[in-house]
Amino acid sequence: MATPAPSKKVILSGIQPTNRLTLGNYLGAIKNWVKLQKDFHCHYMAVDLHAYTVRQDPEALRNNTYTAIAIYIASGIDLEHCTLFVQSHIPQHAQLAWLLNCNGYMGELSRMTQYKDKSSKAGANIPVGLFTYPLLMAADILLYDTHLVPVGDDQKQHVELTRDLAQRMNGLYGDDTFVVPEPYIPPVAARVMDLLSPTNKMSKSAVNENGSIFLTDSPTDIEKKFKRAETDSGKEIRHDRQNKPGVSNLIDIQAAITGESIAAIEARYDGKMYGHLKVETAEIVKQELGPIQKHAQELLADKTELDRILKQGAEKARAKAEVTLRRVHERIGFIMS
Numbered sequence: 001m002a003t004p005a006p007s008k009k010v011i012l013s014g015i016q017p018t019n020r021l022t023l024g025n026y027l028g029a030i031k032n033w034v035k036l037q038k039d040f041h042c043h044y045m046a047v048d049l050h051a052y053t054v055r056q057d058p059e060a061l062r063n064n065t066y067t068a069i070a071i072y073i074a075s076g077i078d079l080e081h082c083t084l085f086v087q088s089h090i091p092q093h094a095q096l097a098w099l100l101n102c103n104g105y106m107g108e109l110s111r112m113t114q115y116k117d118k119s120s121k122a123g124a125n126i127p128v129g130l131f132t133y134p135l136l137m138a139a140d141i142l143l144y145d146t147h148l149v150p151v152g153d154d155q156k157q158h159v160e161l162t163r164d165l166a167q168r169m170n171g172l173y174g175d176d177t178f179v180v181p182e183p184y185i186p187p188v189a190a191r192v193m194d195l196l197s198p199t200n201k202m203s204k205s206a207v208n209e210n211g212s213i214f215l216t217d218s219p220t221d222i223e224k225k226f227k228r229a230e231t232d233s234g235k236e237i238r239h240d241r242q243n244k245p246g247v248s249n250l251i252d253i254q255a256a257i258t259g260e261s262i263a264a265i266e267a268r269y270d271g272k273m274y275g276h277l278k279v280e281t282a283e284i285v286k287q288e289l290g291p292i293q294k295h296a297q298e299l300l301a302d303k304t305e306l307d308r309i310l311k312q313g314a315e316k317a318r319a320k321a322e323v324t325l326r327r328v329h330e331r332i333g334f335i336m337s
């Protein structure tokens, strides 16, 4: 039997601790995690197994993982409401991923946009993990009987694959084998764009770092990057993603942080110049990130405490993951230990 439905629905999400996290990760994911945390049973993790699909420097991976966790807490993730953990601390993720590997199809994985994009940059030897990565993500989600997955727009396809897999296996092993999850895509800033090439997504691994705002950027860097942000040859400050992607991106960033509507922001900038929009967007971002950076630094100064938090999170997560994995093993026909 699937675990009885909890009084609150379940949320799970994660970020790869590769390089430094960006404003895209913050607005597309973390800020919404915080908003949703009181109304759901939330599970938030640093997905280090996913990060390993691309070669990582061991020291940098360790530091980036601690920093990601510190940023989650500093952004307002409340340990009373959320289970916070590191993916590799829960062996069941890799175990369930194997079972999903035996149920996912080559064709559907080949269609994943992110695989096509990343593999085209990987050179001659494409790691198999890059191909099967969405199945590990599906395992992350299905292990916790997740109802809702808050992610940016770029991860929607992976959540849809997870739904397909859950339904396929429910067809084989019974309807209550897996909860079929839904994506939760934020209404604004679901795809924060690169500041220098605003038709591309802002990314941790952009070739030109000046196009990405990293959550650890200094106030001076934030100002400089916004000042250089690509706009267009017009003058009007208007939200029009098709024809004015750079200006629309800055408006979206403001809207996602302040909660102001797009129309209100447009009205506020009536008759003003692009320079005003850039300077004020930088200011809003600095105000938002300043306290988070300060708190994250304090947390990072005490790794023993972070380790304690992660141990506690791992214990809670492992207990739940084990129940789901045993249920699936039993249904598949493995002898139970």
Ligand code: TYM
Pocket (backbone or CB within 6 Å): 012, 013, 014, 015, 016, 017, 023, 024, 025, 026, 027, 028, 029, 047, 050, 136, 137, 140, 141, 149, 150, 151, 152, 153, 154, 155, 158, 189, 190, 191, 192, 193, 201, 202, 203
């Ligand atoms: P990752 O690490 O690429 O991104 C983490 C989260 O940030 C969102 N995001 C963005 N949102 C808006 N604008 C952007 N420019 C932007 N860039 C990134 C992503 O949509 C994501 O929500 N496979 C996932 C991590 C993962 C996961 C999971 C997520 C692994 N297991 C289970 C949810 C549930 C990834 O690589 O995200």
